[in-house]
Amino acid sequence: AQSVAQPEDQVNVAEGNPLTVKCTYSVSGNPYLFWYVQYPNRGLQFLLKYITGDNLVKGSYGFEAEFNKSQTSFHLKKPSALVSDSALYFCAVRAIPNTGFQKLVFGTGTRLLVSP
Amino acid sequence: DVKVTQSSRYLVKRTGEKVFLECVQDMDHENMFWYRQDPGLGLRLIYFSYDVKMKEKGDIPEGYSVSREKKERFSLILESASTNQTSMYLCATRDRVKWELFFGEGSRLTVL
Structure with missing residues (x-):
């Protein structure tokens, strides 16, 4: 089965x-x-994607x-964390079934907590 | 900017009621999706539509149906709500070329 795994439920950083954030x-x-x-209490926002090309992808x-x-x-990275980065992060992969429509499959999410 | 609007942010319904969740997008995207989000389970795909009047079951379609009569509107229907359908419901639309999903703000449904 095509899937993604996010091994950490929560990541804490100063x-x-x-x-x-691992995926x-x-x-x-x-x-x-x-x-x-x-x-909190919002929909998901796109950060970045990898399709082809350079292995290091820069995003929002x-x-x-x-x-x-x-x-x-x-893995998602940031050189210097901000308190405002505290949120829930989801990794996703395009799944290609044997038949039918391609879709995105999401991980279970990792909560990032940045302390002041 | 793409705008995906979900008509209700918070709903409280009783078991057995019929529930309609509406989603409207303004970017002329052909592909639209309904997900539910539950803690520890991430996002799970309920149904999607790749064109008007076209629909496909996702991973957890049981207890749900959908309607896509117009390109900009994709509705999720719970024919007879049950307590295990208490969840956050997210509508999304996708740019077919860029492969990016654009989400609405979500509809938090509580079934009592």
Whole structure:
């Protein structure tokens, strides 16, 4: 089955420190990988995606993600965390079924808490 | 900017009631989706539509139906609400070329 795994329910980091939110994937073929962020009581917002090209992808709000094919990972990173980065982060992968329509499959989410 | 509008942010319904969740988008996207979000389970796809009057079941369609009579509007219907359908419901639309999803603000449904 095509899926993503977010192994950490929560990540705690102090403001100003670097942060990493982990994601691993399982998919047949070349992966399309995405990160979305959700602030409290809001919908999800697109952060960045990897489809092809450079393994380091830059996105919104200073976030970036590194695609690692050998480790089947797509970890989200930021060099210096802000308190306002505190939110729920979702990794997603394009699933290609044997028949039918392609869709995005989401991970279970990782809550990021940045302390002042 | 793409705007995806969900008509109700918060609803409280009773078991057995029929519930309509409406979603309207203003970007002429063909693809629209309904997800439900539950703690620890992430987002799960209920139904999607790739064109007017076209619909496909997602991963958890049981207890739900959908309607897409116009391109901009995609409705989720709970024919007879049950307590296990208490959840956050998210509508999304997708740019077919960019493969990015654009989400509404969500509808938090409580079934008593």
